[in-house]
Amino acid sequence: RKEVEQDPGPFNVPEGATVAFNCTYSNSASQSFFWYRQDCRKEPKLLMSVYSSGNEDGRFTAQLNRASQYISLLIRDSKLSDSATYLCVVDDGGSYIPTFGRGTSLIVHP
Amino acid sequence: EPEVTQTPSHQVTQMGQEVILRCVPISNHLYFYWYRQILGQKVEFLVSFYNNEISEKSEIFDDQFSVERPDGSNFTLKIRSTKLEDSAMYFCASQSRGQETQYFGPGTRLLVL
Numbered sequence: 001r002k003e004v005e006q007d008p009g010p011f012n013v014p015e016g017a018t019v020a021f022n023c024t025y026s027n028s029a030s031q032s033f034f035w036y037r038q039d040c041r042k043e044p045k046l047l048m049s050v051y052s053s054g055n056e057d058g059r060f061t062a063q064l065n066r067a068s069q070y071i072s073l074l075i076r077d078s079k080l081s082d083s084a085t086y087l088c089v090v091d092d093g094g095s096y097i098p099t100f101g102r103g104t105s106l107i108v109h110p
Numbered sequence: 111e112p113e114v115t116q117t118p119s120h121q122v123t124q125m126g127q128e129v130i131l132r133c134v135p136i137s138n139h140l141y142f143y144w145y146r147q148i149l150g151q152k153v154e155f156l157v158s159f160y161n162n163e164i165s166e167k168s169e170i171f172d173d174q175f176s177v178e179r180p181d182g183s184n185f186t187l188k189i190r191s192t193k194l195e196d197s198a199m200y201f202c203a204s205q206s207r208g209q210e211t212q213y214f215g216p217g218t219r220l221l222v223l
Contacts, residue, residue: 032210043201043214044153087153097166100153 029093133202
């Protein structure tokens with residue numbers, strides 16, 4: 001069974017903090033990796049794709065570790081508006097069937 | 111900014127009834143998807159659709175489910191003979207060729223009584 005595992009949290013951090021989430025995946029053939037953000041009772045929205053070389057978008061940095069089969073998301077200088085659930089998404093390595101993790105909840109407080 | 115729309119936003123139905131969930135994808139997108147999210151659980155892929163046919167489907171997408179693109183704009187998910195466990199949020203998503211980003215609609219919350 002192909003699994004995507006995330007620590008559900010919640011991660012409760014003050015504004016300005018740096019916080020990191022990991023996500024492990026079981027399918028070594030997976031090729032595409034993403035982080036999505038989901039606000040309460042809303043639809044998922046793509047935050048960023050995760051590339052082998054790592055990638056950065058403003059305060060957000062994503063990394064892929066194929067050897068250990070995990071991806072990470074680092075958020076610097078947390079804002080109140082970063083409070084959400086962060087979903088890890090991994091493809092199945094063959095045809096594109098995405099597997100979502102259950103998400104990590106982040107709460108940023110003043 | 112163009113967006114995916116879904117109707118209805120909420121649907122309540124009796125067990126055993128059929129429901130049709132509707133989606134209008136972004137107009138120049140070619141790939142369409144349905145997902146569901148049971149309350150408190152993870153988002154689950156149901157089906158992908160391209161060139162007027164199903165390209166992939168998950169184990170969840172059994173004979174109870176069907177999809178259709180009846181015209182140039184709508185993309186529908188039909189659930190026949192609904193069960194209590196079909197209660198969930200159903201998200202439609204669309205994607206353009208060559209792009210990684212899937213744009214999700216706001217979802218339809220289905221409650222089966």
